[in-house]
Amino acid sequence: MQENIRRIAPVSTAGLVPQRPATGMPICEHVDPTTLFVDPAYQRDIGERGIRQIRRIIERFDWAKFKPPICAYADVDGVTVLKVLDGQHTAIAAASSPFIGQIPIMIVEADDTIAQAKAFIGQNSERVGVTPLQLHYAALAAGDEDAKTLQSVCDKAGIKILRRPGQYDPAASRETIAVGVIKQLIARRGDKLSKEILEILANAERGPIKSEHIKAVEYLMTSPDHCEMFWPQDLTAAIVDLLTAAEEEADQLAMSRRWPLWKALATVWFRKCKKRRHVARHAA
Structure with a gap:
């Protein structure tokens, strides 16, 4: 084994009260990205900067750099759909590429808009590039x-x-x-x-x-x-x-x-x- 790699090992939890997960483990699926939806209650519109980012992803698409979008099932007018909680730029880029028919996604439990908005905040609150405006509207949708x-x-x-x-x-x-x-x-x-x-x-x-x-x-x-x-x-x-x-x-x-x-x-x-x-x- 190479000397410059290291095994994942736990750190000390002294003084902590570990939280038991409130939901089950996520599941992974392969889906057609054009079947996914975005909820404007907590997701921003795609502006010019977002379009530029999507175009860069299309031009440089590499599965080795791919991060699966995080999604959740939702009921919309009696129809079950998958909403993208995080990764809409990636999903749109994949949907735009003529070489990609399906993408892997991670599906988490978030039954309603409030739970989904909270999940979005958790995914993005410390991420560079997600604006305070977007987090405000997500928190508003989550009932904060x-x-x-x-x-x-x-x-x-x-x-x-x-x-x-x-x-x-x-x-x-x-x-x-x-x-x-x-x-x-x-x-x-x-x-x-x-x-x-x-x-x-x-x-x-x-x-x-x-x-x-x-x-x-x-x-x-x-x-x-x-x-x-x-x-x-x-x-x-x-x-x-x-x-x-x-x-x-x-x-x-x-x-x-x-x-x-x-x-x-x-x-x-x-x-x-x-x-x-x-x-x-x-x-x-």
């Missing part, structure tokens, strides 16, 4: 309470969470892909204040709402030196008045002061904002 709260806050604020990067409509407003920042915002500030912060940006009817925008408004709405100095609607008005000029000025300010962009943007917006709360307090 944090995902439902995040979606509810955005819905109430009038903000649409896109399903994938690059899906922005140049003519649209109230769109975002900043789910990670919004999730952190809700964890720090709660549902109510988070909605108020997001509403300030939504009501400005700007293009994509970016993470820097959210952080800047959060800072102004929570900083003791700023939060009592303006009404939220006046901050919205300042954002509308400045438009993209604010970000150009913030870029320069961030470089000169060595500040993060969100702090520079907050400073620019605050300078433009009417200081009504301050005036009203002293008038009383």
Whole structure:
């Protein structure tokens, strides 16, 4: 036996409580890839980047590099089908190749959409290339309470969470892909204040709402030196008045002061904002 290979050996489980599998072992089958289905409740659409990836797989297809898609049986309108939980790009590439009629797949137990979405999250939560947007919608389909709260806050604020990067409509407003920042915002500030912060940006009817925008408004709405100095609607008005000029000025300010962009943007917006709360307090 070669000296540079090693046998699989168990590691110590001291201090662990091993989990007994909740379902049976997966089974392996060979299927025609065109008989497989994808559920948009937790799977992203195939964009331009995905098409490029699929075309690369077709051009370089090699069984030695093939990873079987993970699937689950599902009932759709009384018909039993196989849904792809992980590996739709591989399945589409195989279906597109004139040299491949069947592929091996691994079938796991996941009886409904919620279980399938949870399986998808488990397969992809640590994988590079799977976006936070995709994981958010998968968690939403799985009934995750944090995902439902995040979606509810955005819905109430009038903000649409896109399903994938690059899906922005140049003519649209109230769109975002900043789910990670919004999730952190809700964890720090709660549902109510988070909605108020997001509403300030939504009501400005700007293009994509970016993470820097959210952080800047959060800072102004929570900083003791700023939060009592303006009404939220006046901050919205300042954002509308400045438009993209604010970000150009913030870029320069961030470089000169060595500040993060969100702090520079907050400073620019605050300078433009009417200081009504301050005036009203002293008038009383």
